[in-house]
Amino acid sequence: MIQLINVFKKYGEKIILNNICFTFEKGSIYIINGKNGSGKSTLLNIIAGYIKPDSGTIIINDEQCIGYVYQEDLLLTNLTVEENFYLKYLASKNINLNWYKCQKEEIFRILNLQKLKDKRVSFLSGGEKKRLQFAQLLLSQPHVFLLDEIFSALDEESEDVVIRILEKISKDKIIIIVSHKELNFKIETISLKLEEGRLILNDKRSL
Numbered sequence: 422m423i424q425l426i427n428v429f430k431k432y433g434e435k436i437i438l439n440n441i442c443f444t445f446e447k448g449s450i451y452i453i454n455g456k457n458g459s460g461k462s463t464l465l466n467i468i469a470g471y472i473k474p475d476s477g478t479i480i481i482n483d484e485q486c487i488g489y490v491y492q493e494d495l496l497l498t499n500l501t502v503e504e505n506f507y508l509k510y511l512a513s514k515n516i517n518l519n520w521y522k523c524q525k526e527e528i529f530r531i532l533n534l535q536k537l538k539d540k541r542v543s544f545l546s547g548g549e550k551k552r553l554q555f556a557q558l559l560l561s562q563p564h565v566f567l568l569d570e571i572f573s574a575l576d577e578e579s580e581d582v583v584i585r586i587l588e589k590i591s592k593d594k595i596i597i598i599v600s601h602k603e604l605n606f607k608i609e610t611i612s613l614k615l616e617e618g619r620l621i622l623n624d625k626r627s628l
């Protein structure tokens with residue numbers, strides 16, 4: 422569970438998050454939309470602990486491990502796809518080498534990254550970089566997935582692959598997606614809108 426209690430943030434005179442109170446529960450997929458500049462990335466950055474709110478509290482249960490795909494990518498452009506993936510392994514304390522090798526095979530296959538493994542990241546397309554970032558996230562097995570605009574760069578086929586993976590793993594995770602696109606989940610998702618500093622429940626839909 423991630424609980425936001427009266428989370429307030431402003432930049433200069435502009436109020437971005439206006440005393441937000443909301444609880445994100447395990448086993449649910451949240452999709453947040455809202456106009457450009459409404460504060461969606463700010464909200465994810467606050468949940469991830471990268472930015473501090475001006476006031477309010479964020480309670481995260483069980484010291485959950487948070488995985489984040491940013492709007493801007495943090496990949497090392499001079500290294501290859503495989504090397505970037507390997508770096509994630511080196512940074513993850515809970516993964517042993519054998520398990521890493523199995524996971525690499527599996528994750529690269531599912532996300533169609535085998536053919537790209539020796540390519541330098543500087544030569545990847547936007548969607549290919551997002552697939553690599555998502556692959557890194559799957560390797561690190563976080564309890565919380567924060568996905569900022571991951572789908573904007575993905576074609577239909579890749580979008581479908583990522584959505585099916587998220588559906589499969591969602592049971593014991595908190596998945597928070599920022600997206601301007603309609604996403605074709607087959608399981609229930611919770612649709613939220615960030616508007617004038619407030620997080621509003623859009624609807625609860627079963628597709």
Ligand SMILES: Nc1ncnc2c1ncn2[C@@H]1O[C@H](COP(=O)(O)OP(=O)(O)OP(=O)(O)O)[C@@H](O)[C@H]1O
Pocket residue numbers: 432433437455456457458459460461462463464492
């Ligand atoms: N470090 C900062 N300093 C000042 N203003 C900032 C800073 N970071 C973000 N902002 C402003 O805060 C507002 C919210 O930004 P944020 O990136 O959270 O919006 P967003 O909803 O994610 O937008 P988009 O849909 O365009 O990605 C914007 O007006 C932005 O210019």
